[in-house]
Amino acid sequence: MSTGLERFSINQMTVKQLSLPELVDACVQLGVPGVGLWREPVQSYGVEATAKLVRDAGLTVTTLCRGGFFTAIDPAEREQALADNRRAIDEAAALGTDTLVLVSGGLPAGSRDLHGARERIADALAELGPYAEEHGVRLAIEPLHPMYASDRCVVSTLAQALDLAERFPAHQVGVTVDTYHIWWDDQAPAQIARAGAGGRIHTFQLADWTTPLPEGVLTGRGQIGDGAIDMREWKGYVEAAGYTGPIEVELFNEELWARDGREVLAETAERFVTHVAG
Amino acid sequence: MSTGLERFSINQMTVKQLSLPELVDACVQLGVPGVGLWREPVQSYGVEATAKLVRDAGLTVTTLCRGGFFTAIDPAEREQALADNRRAIDEAAALGTDTLVLVSGGLPAGSRDLHGARERIADALAELGPYAEEHGVRLAIEPLHPMYASDRCVVSTLAQALDLAERFPAHQVGVTVDTYHIWWDDQAPAQIARAGAGGRIHTFQLADWTTPLPEGVLTGRGQIGDGAIDMREWKGYVEAAGYTGPIEVELFNEELWARDGREVLAETAERFVTHVAG
Numbered sequence: 001m002s003t004g005l006e007r008f009s010i011n012q013m014t015v016k017q018l019s020l021p022e023l024v025d026a027c028v029q030l031g032v033p034g035v036g037l038w039r040e041p042v043q044s045y046g047v048e049a050t051a052k053l054v055r056d057a058g059l060t061v062t063t064l065c066r067g068g069f070f071t072a073i074d075p076a077e078r079e080q081a082l083a084d085n086r087r088a089i090d091e092a093a094a095l096g097t098d099t100l101v102l103v104s105g106g107l108p109a110g111s112r113d114l115h116g117a118r119e120r121i122a123d124a125l126a127e128l129g130p131y132a133e134e135h136g137v138r139l140a141i142e143p144l145h146p147m148y149a150s151d152r153c154v155v156s157t158l159a160q161a162l163d164l165a166e167r168f169p170a171h172q173v174g175v176t177v178d179t180y181h182i183w184w185d186d187q188a189p190a191q192i193a194r195a196g197a198g199g200r201i202h203t204f205q206l207a208d209w210t211t212p213l214p215e216g217v218l219t220g221r222g223q224i225g226d227g228a229i230d231m232r233e234w235k236g237y238v239e240a241a242g243y244t245g246p247i248e249v250e251l252f253n254e255e256l257w258a259r260d261g262r263e264v265l266a267e268t269a270e271r272f273v274t275h276v277a278g
Numbered sequence: 279m280s281t282g283l284e285r286f287s288i289n290q291m292t293v294k295q296l297s298l299p300e301l302v303d304a305c306v307q308l309g310v311p312g313v314g315l316w317r318e319p320v321q322s323y324g325v326e327a328t329a330k331l332v333r334d335a336g337l338t339v340t341t342l343c344r345g346g347f348f349t350a351i352d353p354a355e356r357e358q359a360l361a362d363n364r365r366a367i368d369e370a371a372a373l374g375t376d377t378l379v380l381v382s383g384g385l386p387a388g389s390r391d392l393h394g395a396r397e398r399i400a401d402a403l404a405e406l407g408p409y410a411e412e413h414g415v416r417l418a419i420e421p422l423h424p425m426y427a428s429d430r431c432v433v434s435t436l437a438q439a440l441d442l443a444e445r446f447p448a449h450q451v452g453v454t455v456d457t458y459h460i461w462w463d464d465q466a467p468a469q470i471a472r473a474g475a476g477g478r479i480h481t482f483q484l485a486d487w488t489t490p491l492p493e494g495v496l497t498g499r500g501q502i503g504d505g506a507i508d509m510r511e512w513k514g515y516v517e518a519a520g521y522t523g524p525i526e527v528e529l530f531n532e533e534l535w536a537r538d539g540r541e542v543l544a545e546t547a548e549r550f551v552t553h554v555a556g
Contacts (some may be wrong), residue, residue: 112508114462147425149462150506151489156462184392184427184434211429215493228428230390 004277005269009034009062011205011250012041014268018261020045024057026262030269036063036205036248037095039088047094054095061097062246063176063203064088067139070124071105071117071154078124085128093135099202100132101176102141106151117154122164129172140202141165142176145184147217158182158191165200174200177238178250180207180221183229189237196241204238205248206231206276214254221251224271231275247276282555283547287312287340289483289528290319292546296539298323302335304540308547314341314483314526315373317366325372332373339375340524341454341481342366345417348402349383349395349432356402359383363406371413377480378410379418379454384429395432400442407450418480419443420454423462425495436460436469443478452478455516456528458485458499461507467515474519482516483526484509484554492532499529502549509553525554 010032012023020041027035035054042050042064054061067088072078092100104121107114125139132139143161144153155161158175165173175195182188195201208229210222224231235247249268256264288310290301298319305313313332320328320342332339345366350356370378382399385392403417410417419439422431433439436453443451453473460466473479486507488500502509513525527546534542 107506112506112511114464118464145425146423146462147491147495150487157464160464184424186392186396186435186438209428212494213425213491216490217425217495228385228390233390 003031004273005031006033007245007247007277008032008269008272009036009060009246009248010265010268011036011063011065011248012038013065014249014251014256015261015265016041017257018265020050020053022261024053024059026265027059028057030266032265032269034060034062034246034248036065036250037061037097038065039091042091042095047091051095060246061095062248063099063101063140064092064095064097066101066103066142068102069105070121071108073108073111073120078120082124082127085124086131089128089132089135089137092137098136098138099140100137101203102139103144104141104153104155106149106154114149114154118160118164121155122167125164125168125173129168133169133172138171138202139173140176141173142178143181145181157185158188158195162191162195162198162200166198170199174202176203176205177201178205178207179229179231179234180209183209183234192237192241196238196243201238201241201243203248204243204245205250207249207251219252219254221253223251223253223256224249224268225275235276247272281309282551283309284311285523285525285555286310286547286550287314287338287524287526288543288546289314289341289343289526290316291343292527292529292534293539293543294319295535296543298328298331300539302331302337304543305337306335308544310543310547312338312340312524312526314343314528315339315375316343317369320369320373325369329373338524339373340526341377341379341418342370342373342375344379344381344420346380347383348399349386351386351389351398356398360402360405363402364409367406367410367413367415370415376414376416377418378415379420379481381420381422382431382433384427384432392427392432396438396442399433400445403442403446403451407446411447411450416449416480417451418454419451420456421459423459435463436466436473440469440473440476440478444476448477452480454481454483455479456483456485457507457509457512458487461487461512470515470519474516474521479516479519479521481526482521482523483528484512485527485529497530497532499531501529501531501534502527502546503553513554525550
């Protein structure tokens with residue numbers, strides 16, 4: 001019998017108040033089959049220890065978040081970023097996930113050159129793509145909402161992400177399709193089709209769009225069903241493009257973080273069944 | 279001798295702490311030739327009284343802000359919006375400006391249908407375009423940054439604005455090109471060329487992009503030169519597209535509003551000369 005949770009994956013950040021053992025235990029209790037992990041808590045717990053924990057529980061690690069931050073101009077900073085991304089690829093491989101999500105980076109201090117920053121991302125991908133392939137990991141460029149263009153990610157649309165990704169083989173570089181970042185874009189459905197045709201939808205993530213946005217606009221990702229996004233519509237686009245993989249719910253939300261993590265996970269699973277599954 | 283201010287227009291909202299007589303007096307003192315006005319303060323002062331005030335001072339009213347809010351579904355609300363926009367057109371004509379800026383409206387409560395909302399905007403424009411033409415006023419659809427897509431304006435890109443505008447004659451409906459809303463968009467330069475070729479750049483407005491964004495993201499428009507936007511680059515795009523008209527600086531910024539309005543106007547004029555003119 002279907003639980004409706006077969007494709008559900010909980011991104012660790014959604015319930016960051018849970019320790020890794022608590023998260024894994026809650027997933028097992030609730031029948032959640034997948035988790036998207038973040039590097040910092042994984043490093044704190046230990047990469048090998050985390051790998052064993054999730055493996056023993058029978059969970060799938062759907063993604064590791066996140067690599068990227070490729071837009072520095074200074075050569076030493078650039079080398080440092082590349083080295084850190086090679087470590088992120090190693091960690092992804094050790095955790096048994098095939099997908100490393102990339103947040104590409106914003107404008108360096110004082111720069112107004114979006115185009116130049118985007119080209120430096122391409123340079124970094126050229127170096128990291130083959131290394132990722134050797135480790136069985138695909139890089140997934142995440143276009144971030146245009147409100148993050150200056151300080152987090154100069155890649156603002158799926159079209160831009162694909163323009164970058166398509167310079168490389170699909171098994172090296174693809175994209176992250178995240179409803180929160182692209183829901184406003186009337187070109188996104190066609191770009192999802194383009195991504196699917198090229199085998200480049202490496203992960204599909206969900207968050208809802210709610211207002212008012214909080215100061216800094218980082219922690220306003222809404223619980224599924226609370227906002228303006230028709231989740232089934234977007235699931236339909238990725239499925240029509242051939243994507244049948246896990247669907248991750250990734251929320252950054254102060255109100256959710258202030259609550260009991262197991263309760264939030266249970267609520268999120270329930271919202272997934274209501275608004276996404278089937 | 280050029281002052282560098284020949285094309286400068288101060289949008290009233292930038293220095294909303296100034297009364298209309300104070301604003302007009304400050305413009306005259308500083309050699310600012312144009313003002314963009316807002317309906318609410320104009321109505322408070324009186325439309326005819328405002329028209330006389332600016333006319334006697336020799337100022338050009340570059341735009342009136344703003345009409346729009348066309349996305350309601352309820353017929354009574356829609357009729358009310360149309361009536362209000364006809365009044366806005368009357369006011370624009372009375373003030374002697376040829377341009378009414380339109381903020382199209384967000385999603386109605388509970389709706390997730392961006393496409394339907396955009397179609398309702400087209401329906402409203404079909405009714406208002408001829409009325410505007412009769413009064414010598416052009417409607418200027420303003421695409422707002424995608425962070426406003428749910429609650430203020432479902433038109434998020436210049437391409438979308440032009441897709442709407444081009445259903446109507448250019449002397450009825452064009453677009454507002456505002457750096458704050460489009461600077462992140464790598465398609466915007468080509469869309470500016472499209473708008474210019476069609477005679478649809480009805481106004482050009484500036485604000486800079488600064489972070490962190492404030493809660494609600496309405497009052498974070500940065501002073502020219504303080505942020506990520508290369509103003510001369512965007513001026514170059516509109517000029518290459520044939521636009522030689524006024525350039526309005528429109529800032530919503532709590533810090534600027536807390537300061538002396540004349541001082542802010544002087545600073546803004548100085549920033550214009552440094553970062554835009556020439």
